[in-house]
Amino acid sequence: MDHAIRIGRRRRYTPTRAAAIETNARANSTDERTMGVLRLIPIPFIPIPGFIDAFATYVLALYGLIALGTYWLPKALTQLMPTQNLKKKYDAKWALVTGASSGIGKSLAVKLAEQGLNVILVAIDEPILDEATKELSERFEGLEFRKIGVNLGKPGYLDAIAEGTKDVDVQCVFNNAGFMLTGFFDKQPLERLMINHECNATSAMQITHLFVTRMLEKKLRGCVVFTSSAAACQPTPFSALYGATKAYVSSFAANVGVELKSRGIDVCAVHPSPVASNFYDKAHKLDSLNFFMNFAVKPEELPDEMLRPIGRVLWHDVGGVAIGFRMLLKIFDYGFFATLISRFAHFMGDFKKNL
Numbered sequence: 001m002d003h004a005i006r007i008g009r010r011r012r013y014t015p016t017r018a019a020a021i022e023t024n025a026r027a028n029s030t031d032e033r034t035m036g037v038l039r040l041i042p043i044p045f046i047p048i049p050g051f052i053d054a055f056a057t058y059v060l061a062l063y064g065l066i067a068l069g070t071y072w073l074p075k076a077l078t079q080l081m082p083t084q085n086l087k088k089k090y091d092a093k094w095a096l097v098t099g100a101s102s103g104i105g106k107s108l109a110v111k112l113a114e115q116g117l118n119v120i121l122v123a124i125d126e127p128i129l130d131e132a133t134k135e136l137s138e139r140f141e142g143l144e145f146r147k148i149g150v151n152l153g154k155p156g157y158l159d160a161i162a163e164g165t166k167d168v169d170v171q172c173v174f175n176n177a178g179f180m181l182t183g184f185f186d187k188q189p190l191e192r193l194m195i196n197h198e199c200n201a202t203s204a205m206q207i208t209h210l211f212v213t214r215m216l217e218k219k220l221r222g223c224v225v226f227t228s229s230a231a232a233c234q235p236t237p238f239s240a241l242y243g244a245t246k247a248y249v250s251s252f253a254a255n256v257g258v259e260l261k262s263r264g265i266d267v268c269a270v271h272p273s274p275v276a277s278n279f280y281d282k283a284h285k286l287d288s289l290n291f292f293m294n295f296a297v298k299p300e301e302l303p304d305e306m307l308r309p310i311g312r313v314l315w316h317d318v319g320g321v322a323i324g325f326r327m328l329l330k331i332f333d334y335g336f337f338a339t340l341i342s343r344f345a346h347f348m349g350d351f352k353k354n355l
């Protein structure tokens with residue numbers, strides 16, 4: 001009733017409005033059992049029947065439950081399951097890892113070798129690739145390690161990979177190579193952007209095509225795993241192409257994964273949070289990256305988490321940053337979030353540095 005009087009003072013008090021205020025006050029006061037969401041909205045002149053209030057509350061609660069439950073339930077179940085031995089799972093002998101000369105890729109190669117798989121290491125033809133191959137060969141006697149030194153940013157690599165693997169059945173494919181160009185998009189030469197695009201996105205698609213067709217032809221079971229990123233699911237200003245290429249591989253994995261699952265090939269895109277690897281050495285020191293680096297984990301912590309979801313879910317977020325951004329974008333619409341950042345970006349330190 002207090003509410004009605006207060007409103008009445010502010011506005012012209014007509015008999016119709018007075019009746020509406022009365023009805024509304026009665027509706028609000030008589031049905032104390034309905035403490036629904038609509039009562040939080042100040043609509044003084046429209047009486048809200050309790051059952052509508054209750055219905056709206058249930059609908060919203062259900063919406064929230066589905067939006068969060070379809071994320072958290074598979075996530076929790078996957079997390080409770082043990083990590084997997086891919087050699088046993090697919091009765092496999094060979095795995096291929098791109099970007100295997102350092103960081104996450106090298107850790108993956110070690111993990112797969114520990115499971116008894118022979119590994120093909122693909123990376124730029126540099127001493128670091130030779131060292132990684134030598135290190136693995138010495139550590140895992142009885143297993144075979146091959147290196148294929150190619151630049152995945154420049155066409156020509158697919159023939160080299162096809163030739164280097166023609167005598168073996170690769171059943172576990174890890175599209176992991178990638179790098180990030182930071183700073184303003186327009187300040188990068190187009191050629192560099194195209195190399196980045198090819199390495200992070202297009203090469204992964206082509207390599208997948210090569211091995212998936214071979215596996216299907218021979219009726220072999222196997223998996224294709226993409227090292228995507230938390231950046232796949234959020235706007236990434238100052239590394240525009242990076243976020244876009246990671247969104248590409250995550251989307252591609254989700255699409256092709258649907259086609260391949262029932263034909264014996266598991267596909268999975270993993271979204272790691274920051275990892276303390278060489279990755280950031282090649283990038284500008286962005287304030288935003290420096291902040292997230294505080295939460296970085298070691299590359300050796302990734303393989304178990306990357307093998308766990310294979311065949312169980314198509315997307316898997318690893319670590320607090322990836323999960324946090326997925327949650328944030330369940331609250332805020334992606335387009336709204338990007339628009340909001342665009343309005344304030346010029347106040348950001350990274351923008352002012354005009355990288």
Ligand SMILES: NC(=O)c1ccc[n+]([C@@H]2O[C@H](COP(=O)([O-])OP(=O)(O)OC[C@H]3O[C@@H](n4cnc5c(N)ncnc54)[C@H](OP(=O)(O)O)[C@@H]3O)[C@@H](O)[C@H]2O)c1
Nearest residue numbers: 099101102103104124151152153177178274275277278279
């Ligand atoms: N570090 C993170 O915080 C983080 C987070 C989420 C996702 N990721 C993703 O994880 C993947 C691995 O990154 P990382 O952290 O392990 O970084 P990293 O230590 O720099 O490893 C990247 C690997 O990719 C190779 N590579 C880069 N450009 C290549 C090219 N053009 N052709 C062939 N190989 C190339 C590198 O070889 P060279 O060493 O010879 O260049 C290296 O073996 C990347 O796809 C990255 O986007 C990283």
